Every structure is written in structure tokens, then in C-alpha cells.
Amino acid sequence: MDKDTQNRYLEILELPPGSSWLEIARSYRSLKQLYSAPSIAVLPVEDELTELRREEIIRQIDQAYGELENLYASSRKNLEKNIKAIEQEIDFFNGLALKAVRKRLNIELRDIATETNIPLSHLKKIENEEYGALPLEIYVIGYLKNYARCLSLDPKRVVADYMKGYRRQVKKASGAHGQGGTR
């Protein structure tokens, strides 16, 4: 698919060029709902707009999504192959490694935040390994699982790796206190 066609489909989904798959899926869902179910945004123009036009809009949205899905699916299949390769390449999934994978997959942290409802600030801290600033372990594990899923990585492995580093650091911090430092 050439860039112009791709951008045209993105425009129908009301997205700028270079949008990620997450954005595409989200936009499709909300637009599909907007034009399929009653909405006060659409109601005022319904009188002058025939059923035909509404159906045409839905058809356009479906088509744009379908075409982009195919496009992304084939590159996603490649991605999945790549991800398997990535998972083997990477020794240890610490914050830096996760960030690197994310960037390679061209996914914005903001998208992960919106998709998972995890606050952007926490995601940043996870990637920057600011262990001390993160919430309770149980939350961090939950965040990691969701983060991993967004990147199509194996959640178990990501959690296992990352928490090793996390626990090591936390132990160190409490160990220092235990030596009689100020509290």
C-alpha cells in the first residue's frame, strides 16, 4: 500500500500520518460507535442526511480499518517474528531494555498509558528504573504485565526479569538504612 492511500485511510479514521496500531484500533472503535448508535452529536444532522450517507460513512470506516489491519497484520506478523528474535536477543528485561523494544516497535508511552489506564508518570519511572518512586510491588507487577502485553512480549518473562532488578535495589536501599543511618 502506498503512503498516500495509507494516509487517506488514516484520514477517514481521523488520525494523522504515522499513527500507531493502538491509535488506529481505538479510533475505529469510537468512530464505529459514534455512527452506529444514537448520539447527540449526530442527531442534529440526521434529518438532512439520509440513511444512505450514514451507511456510506460506516462502510468507509470499516474499509479503512480493514485495509490498515491487513497492512499492520502483515507487518505485525513480521513484528511477532522479530519479537521472538528480540526476546532471544535480550538477556534481561530491565527498564532500559523495555524502552528500547518499545521504541523499536514505534509505540509511544502515551499510547500505552491510554490503552492500559496506567499513569504516564509510572510508566516513565518503570522505564527509567526509578524503583524508589514506584508504588507497591503488587501494582508494579500489574503494570509490567500490561506493558508487556502492549508490546506483545511474554509477560511472565518481563515480570520475572524486571522484578529481579527491582527487588535487588529495594533490598539495597533498606539494607543501607539497617546500618544505622538516619531514618
Next chain:
Amino acid sequence: MRPMKESAVGNGRIWAVGGGKGGVGKSLVISSIAISLALKGEKTVLIDADFGGANLHSFLGISRPDRTLTDFFIKKTPLAELVIDSSIPNLGLVVGVISSFTPENINHAQKQKFLRHIQMLEADAILVDLGAGASFNIIDTYLVAGKKLAVILPEVTAIDNMYSFLKYAFFRKLVQAFSEKRIQYVILDAYKEFKEGGQGNSGNLSQFIDYLQSLGPEAGQIVRQVLSDYEIHIIVNQAKSKQDIALGDSVKSVCRKYLGFQSRYLGCLEHEESVPASINSRQPFLLSNPSARFSEEIARITNNLLQNEQVRLR
């Protein structure tokens, strides 16, 4: 009341709010944005061009002033001399017409003069409250603005009014653009043919625009130019639910797919109990409640306007 120097600068500084329906909160929103700008250090002039009844001065806590827009139209006082201090640093106000002076009394020449004077005001930002309605005077002033704002409530009547207003304004801009190229007949004939020839539903502006573009390269060029200039900035007022918040994006979509033009969703203002009380006691809410939700949302909206950004929900 030191009169401001007159100087010629561009229209990008002019932000106008219109939108058809009364009571949606245009005055509250535009006066709050004006205060927000002034607090940021931008030299701001707020003009009450609501000929249905001036009330912006109340939002700023100013009681009946001695100079109003009536002086501009009747005594021919230069607009710059009508800007009064609002007691908020950096914010000047031109008080609207208080007497029973109606829009019909303003002729074409006076309107042109008004627009000229607005553009010559010396300020970083000029904010204009156009009030309710969709008369030619209102629409022409709206079209001159560098940033066109529209405020809606999450109510079908308010949205309906906004669409009508924006459609008239858009169509008028198209006609003006064709007139400037001395081919006004092209668009008027096209519209007639479009309606009668069953080329599409006559109400669907988006389809008419497609039809216009198909008429030829010059028509296409004019339409594309108008489309790139016509961008509406949407604000949702009195949002109470997640759906209301998402309304900005929905309306954006309808504007694009049904009416044919681009818009930006600047943000929404959640329903806040204490705002009406502030209005009634003539105290600018932003000044007495700087950390309230409403004030933060206004600051965000103002920032989006300054940075050309918008809300991204999806």
C-alpha cells in the same frame, strides 16, 4: 483611561467566540480565557460585540462604564479610545452596547469600519464575544478572526445551533472567496444545480464541497484554500459525564464528515457548582479560585490555543 496606540498587525491575534445559541457559556468562557491570557502576561483586549445585550463587564466585576461601543457607532469615537482598564493587569475591555441599539442598525460601511478598527488595536490578543445569533454582521466578524471558537453544551439543541452557525459561516466564506476571484456566479450556480440536480442531499455541505471541487481546477483551488483557513476550535461546557467529555471528539468528527471542515477539540469544562454564584456576585471566578478544576481547565484550553494543540482522547 489612556487611549491605546493604533497600529496595524495581523489577524492571528483575533480570537472570536460565536456559536448560535444563547446561554451556552460563551461569555463566561471567553472572559475566562482573556483573564488567563492576561495573567500569563499577554496584553489582552476583550471586546463585547454581543449586540443582544452587553454583559462582559459584569464577568469582570466592572459596573456600568462611561464608554461603550455605542460611542463607536454613533459618536464615531475610535475603538482604541474605548478600551478601558479592567483592574486586572494586562486586560483591557471594550464594553458592549447597552442601549437598545440593534444589529440591524449597523450598515455595511460601519461594520467594515468596526472590523478595521479591531484589527488595528495594539494588543497581543484580541478576544471578541459575538453573542448568540447568526446575522451577517456576526458571521463576517467571526470569519475575520484568526482563531474561531465555538462553545457547546452537551445538549442536542446547542449542538444543532452550532452546526447551523458553522455551516452558514463556512458557506459565506466560500461565497466570499469565489467573489474575490470575480467568479461568484460559479458557486451560486453550482449550489442551484446541486439542489435541483439531485447531485446529493442539498443539506450536506460536505458533498457540496466535493461537487464544487469537481467543477474544475480553479474552483478546486479556491475550495482547498478556504478549507485550510477554516478551522473551528471546540469547547464543551458543563460536562458531567465521560460521554460529555468525548463529545468534543464526536462533534469534531461530524464537522469533518458531514459539514466538510476541520476542527480542534480544545477541552471541556466540567460542571462546577460555585461558578454561577461567582457570576452573580460579579467576581471573576479565576481570580478568587485559581486552583479550582474550572480554572485549571481554562488554563489548559488557553494553553492549547497558544500552542496550537488540542485534546487527544483517541
